[in-house]
Amino acid sequence: xxxxxxxxxxxxxxxxxxxxxxxxxxxxxxxxxxxxxxxxxxxxxxxxxxxxxxxxxxxxxxxxxxxxxxxxxxxxxxxxxxxxxxxxxxxxxxxxxxxxxxxxxxxxxxxxxxxxxxxxxxxxxxxxxxxxxxxxxxxxxxxxxxxxxxxxxxxxxxxxxxxxxxxxxxxxxxxxxxxxxxxxxxxxxxxxxxxxxxxxxxxxxxxxxxxxxxxxxxxxxxxxxxxxxxxxxxxxxxxxxxxxxxxxxxxxxxxxxxxxxxxxxxxxxxxxxxxxxxxxxxxxxxxxxxxxxxxxxxxxxxxxxxxxxxxxxxxxxxxxxxxxxxxxxxxxxxxxxx
Amino acid sequence: xxxxxxxxxxxxxxxxxxxxxxxxxxxxxxxxxxxxxxxxxxxxxxxxxxxxxxxxxxxxxxxxxxxxxxxxxxxxxxxxxxxxxxxxxxxxxxxxxxxxxxxxxxxxxxxxxxxxxxxxxxxxxxxxxxxxxxxxxxxxxxxxxxxxxxxxxxxxxxxxxxxxxxxxxxxxxxxxxxxxxxxxxxxxxxxxxxxxxxxxxxxxxxxxxxxxxxxxxxxxxxxxxxxxxxxxxxxxxxxxxxxxxxxxxxxxxxxxxxxxxxxxxxxxxxxxxxxxxxxxxxxxxxxxxxxxxxxxxxxxxxx
Numbered sequence: 108x109x110x111x112x113x114x115x116x117x118x119x120x121x122x123x124x125x126x127x128x129x130x131x132x133x134x135x136x137x138x139x140x141x142x143x144x145x146x147x148x149x150x151x152x153x154x155x156x157x158x159x160x161x162x163x164x165x166x167x168x169x170x171x172x173x174x175x176x177x178x179x180x181x182x183x184x185x186x187x188x189x190x191x192x193x194x195x196x197x198x199x200x201x202x203x204x205x206x207x208x209x210x211x212x213x214x215x216x217x218x219x220x221x222x223x224x225x226x227x228x229x230x231x232x233x234x235x236x237x238x239x240x241x242x243x244x245x246x247x248x249x250x251x252x253x254x255x256x257x258x259x260x261x262x263x264x265x266x267x268x269x270x271x272x273x274x275x276x277x278x279x280x281x282x283x284x285x286x287x288x289x290x291x292x293x294x295x296x297x298x299x300x301x302x303x304x305x306x307x308x309x310x311x312x313x314x315x316x317x318x319x320x321x322x323x324x325x326x327x328x329x330x331x332x333x334x335x336x337x338x339x340x341x342x343x344x345x346x347x348x349x350x351x352x353x354x355x356x357x358x359x360x361x362x363x364x365x366x367x368x369x370x371x372x373x374x375x376x377x378x379x380x381x382x383x384x385x386x387x388x389x390x391x392x393x394x395x396x397x398x399x400x401x402x403x404x405x406x407x408x409x410x411x412x413x414x415x416x417x418x419x420x421x422x423x424x425x426x427x428x429x430x431x432x433x434x435x436x437x438x439x440x441x442x443x444x445x
Numbered sequence: 446x447x448x449x450x451x452x453x454x455x456x457x458x459x460x461x462x463x464x465x466x467x468x469x470x471x472x473x474x475x476x477x478x479x480x481x482x483x484x485x486x487x488x489x490x491x492x493x494x495x496x497x498x499x500x501x502x503x504x505x506x507x508x509x510x511x512x513x514x515x516x517x518x519x520x521x522x523x524x525x526x527x528x529x530x531x532x533x534x535x536x537x538x539x540x541x542x543x544x545x546x547x548x549x550x551x552x553x554x555x556x557x558x559x560x561x562x563x564x565x566x567x568x569x570x571x572x573x574x575x576x577x578x579x580x581x582x583x584x585x586x587x588x589x590x591x592x593x594x595x596x597x598x599x600x601x602x603x604x605x606x607x608x609x610x611x612x613x614x615x616x617x618x619x620x621x622x623x624x625x626x627x628x629x630x631x632x633x634x635x636x637x638x639x640x641x642x643x644x645x646x647x648x649x650x651x652x653x654x655x656x657x658x659x660x661x662x663x664x665x666x667x668x669x670x671x672x673x674x675x676x677x678x679x680x681x682x683x684x685x686x687x688x689x690x691x692x693x694x695x696x697x698x699x700x701x702x703x704x705x706x707x708x709x710x711x712x713x714x715x716x717x718x719x720x721x722x723x724x725x726x727x728x729x730x731x732x733x734x735x736x737x738x739x740x741x742x743x744x745x746x747x748x
């Protein structure tokens with residue numbers, strides 16, 4: 108059983124050194140980051156850390172009493188095993204507080220080579236039940252699992268009662284409607300997927316085109332959406348486009364929307380969730396500042412008085428401004444969403 | 446090389462399922478994977494019914510493997526999983542690490558396509574836990590497979606998904622229910638209406654994906670028949686055909702003929718064209734976007 112008095116860490120995204128510092132300055136307990144290659148699931152040009160930046164980032168976080176976590180959450184491909192093991196070695200050498208892994212082979216390497224290094228199971232590991240989580244705990248000693256954004260809250264609580272592994276949940280940001288680690292839609296359309304290349308619907312495959320029918324967004328030539336004059340446009344993540352199913356055109360898989368679980372905070376704390384994760388390493392330092400600040404305030408308010416906790420409209424406003432399509436949802440935590 | 450039939454991914458009524466497998470018992474397939482792998486709400490066949498089908502196929506000389514559900518969320522999902530992994534008669538295909546935990550170091554098992562085995566180290570690890578066959582992730586290329594084969598553990602068989610609409614993604618959400626404006630918990634079992642899934646097209650009419658409950662498949666049919674020589678050369682032990690509403694036996698037959706070199710792959714592929722619910726693709730095998738179709742130059746001429 109998880110004691111409900113345990114820490115409740117705010118884990119914030121750091122796609123760059125400025126974003127990392129912003130997160131720390133605005134109240135993150137932990138920042139998570141990736142190296143500048145396909146070893147992490149936000150493998151975008153201009154994003155992420157080289158060794159020097161990473162060293163400075165870890166130093167900055169530690170100097171303020173915060174933790175730095177390294178996301179190594181893609182699956183090593185046959186041609187580059189050493190790139191992933193070097194990343195583990197570097198994480199240990201840099202004094203990272205934990206590495207976030209998805210691949211069992213890599214976990215085995217980390218556990219054997221750096222037994223002192225703390226391991227977290229990435230959401231890309233697709234562990235949606237306690238048998239799976241306990242598998243990773245028994246074999247590799249993982250101490251925390253980030254759970255895919257597919258479970259209802261009651262299911263999370265049930266799972267937590269059957270494992271000693273800490274549970275981290277997504278609280279805010281871009282919403283994967285698929286089980287993370289089990290989605291190859293992006294590689295089907297473009298050749299690159301989160302599992303193999305650390306990208307979903309990669310920017311290099313995106314084309315925007317003004318046509319007589321409206322503004323069109325395409326991914327490797329495939330029409331993802333078409334916008335009327337007054338419609339807000341969005342990044343063509345392929346599961347968030349409008350498609351035709353049996354003659355009806357609609358968001359057949361998911362609307363462009365962000366996950367926002369602010370109102371669930373008292374419940375998440377009561378359950379003994381160890382940490383809440385903010386998505387968005389690909390977003391700007393301004394996004395990180397805004398979201399971190401709101402969540403810090405909300406968590407502190409909830410800690411002070413869980414019974415009386417109420418979501419402030421100002422918080423929702425701030426978060427609304429940075430949400431995809433200006434829309435927010437409780438996602439699968441709220442069962443009828445399914 | 447052996448020929449397998451993957452688990453039935455669609456939801457058909459029990460009469461149809463039984464008739465389907467009666468026919469499969471007479472078909473030229475070596476291995477049959479059985480069970481509900483997509484959605485726990487699909488209940489027309491319970492585990493005991495699947496075990497009955499398993500016995501019939503086993504009596505007909507087929508190797509039967511029970512496949513576990515891919516997305517396991519609830520305690521009742523786990524209850525079913527435990528019954529499957531504890532069954533004394535049939536080997537199990539593990540499609541989630543929860544299943545691996547229940548099978549590891551106890552009985553030999555098949556490591557299914559959603560376990561995300563992308564490198565030799567992970568394959569070695571699973572071999573050490575008792576995996577005796579692994580199914581390559583659908584998005585893996587021939588080049589990556591060749592690397593995997595070079596350091597394949599002793600006694601490990603390699604299986605490749607070689608025919609059918611590709612199972613690409615799994616979700617908490619049911620897209621078939623969503624199409625009908627129904628909640629998943631009250632889906633009214635609409636999957637029963639779509640024997641080959643529900644096609645999702647782009648707004649310019651290009652068939653793109655297939656909605657199959659909580660699973661999203663490709664619209665195009667992955668077909669490696671044209672790449673058969675390369676499959677053979679790569680030392681693949683088992684090729685998998687995924688069931689579809691019609692012509693599955695005929696497709697198995699064409700694979701068998703090709704496998705035994707009684708029919709050139711190009712000819713088999715052209716005979717298969719009218720048996721597929723949609724155009725073929727094989728991009729993944731060639732290291733390209735999955736939906737691409739790359740004809741073999743030699744076959745393109747002869748076909």
